[in-house]
Amino acid sequence: MSLEVRLEGLTVGYGAAPVLERTDLVFPAGSFTALLGPSGCGKSTVLNTVAGFVRPASGRVTAGSVPVEGPGPERGVVFQHYALFPWRTARGNVEFALKRLGLSRRERRERALAALAEVGLADGAHKYPAQLSGGMQQRVALARALAAEPEVLLMDEPFGALDALTRGRMQDLLRELWRRSGTTVVFVTHDIDEALALAGRVVVLGASPGRVLADHPVPPGPPDPDLRALIARHLTTT
Ligand SMILES: Nc1ncnc2c1ncn2[C@@H]1O[C@H](COP(=O)(O)OP(=O)(O)O)[C@@H](O)[C@H]1O
Ligand SMILES: [Mg+2]
CATH class of the missing domain: 3.40.50.300 (P-loop containing nucleotide triphosphate hydrolases)
Structure with a gap:
């Protein structure tokens, strides 16, 4: 779309x-x-x-x-500085971005995990930004934008x-x-x-x-x- x-x-x-x-x-x-x-x-x-x-x-x-x-x-955005919440996991960051879509908790979780898998971060879903390299953090930012299906x-x-x-x-x-x-x-x-x-x-x-x-x-x-x-x-x- x-x-x-x-x-x-x-x-x-x-x-x-x-x-x-x-x-x-x-x-x-x-x-x-x-x-x-x-x-x-x-x-x-x-x-x-x-x-x-x-x-x-x-x-x-x-x-x-x-x-x-x-x-x-x-309209999804990805900027140079990923601006992830350091106190949320990769999955938590993506789920947070879905809050305004009126999805159930379970749908948010499923979508977040699917988006992280799409960017090759299925294994990093539970990690915090500080545990991820710059490239991985930018993958989370990409997943965060994609999860809303912009x-x-x-x-x-x-x-x-x-x-x-x-x-x-x-x-x-x-x-x-x-x-x-x-x-x-x-x-x-x-x-x-x-x-x-x-x-x-x-x-x-x-x-x-x-x-x-x-x-x-x-x-x-x-x-x-x-x-x-x-x-x-x-x-x-x-
Ligand atoms: N929030 C802002 N307040 C004041 N000036 C700004 C702001 N954002 C950008 N500018 C100015 O607008 C011009 C264009 O900026 P920008 O769109 O960021 O350019 P680019 O992304 O091509 O480097 C620059 O002169 C910049 O200093
Ligand atoms: Mg610029």
Whole structure:
């Protein structure tokens, strides 16, 4: 299940100058888009607005034609910092995220265990965050988002703090989960190779104010060096 996400004439700011100005972007249902851009250009602001954490000054965001007016379980988020409760086990953290769905205790438990199994953490369900490596903690964060069966998955540099090997494994896992679920994924990264490895489309944002500088489909198969060079050029001219 997946929803189309649509940004229309979106202007967002935190004070004086807008961070995004009249930005239009459509993320088709079931697509996997990477958002690239220099630090501070507004990538997180795009995600936070779609997540419903930040209110636009003008314009609108819809998910499946429904205006976004705040956070909702159909839009899952995974950020770089997992923000797990240290006093809850992996299972407890995932169950907690399901509280608002009106499920029975037993359903919550079953869903949490299924989501942890999906991310390869069936054996770690009873462990506390401090007993888990960074990669495992990020798997819990992914399970927490997936357990609610979101139709949109918003990921903000989710693997940025992981070592290269763990990062590669998480990318494989995410690709596989996306293939199975068909969820609409918007994935923020500043790593071109990560964007090309994961996404079917790369959108490059520029700064001051944030706007779409380039929008490229990524053909399936091994990463194309010409496309990589083209995107790298967009990034250095911002
Ligand atoms: N909560 C906030 N309050 C004030 N300014 C913010 C806030 N969040 C982001 N900004 C500013 O908005 C701009 C875009 O930030 P952000 O969306 O986080 O960029 P990116 O994720 O591309 O690095 C930056 O100049 C940043 O300092
Ligand atoms: Mg950011």
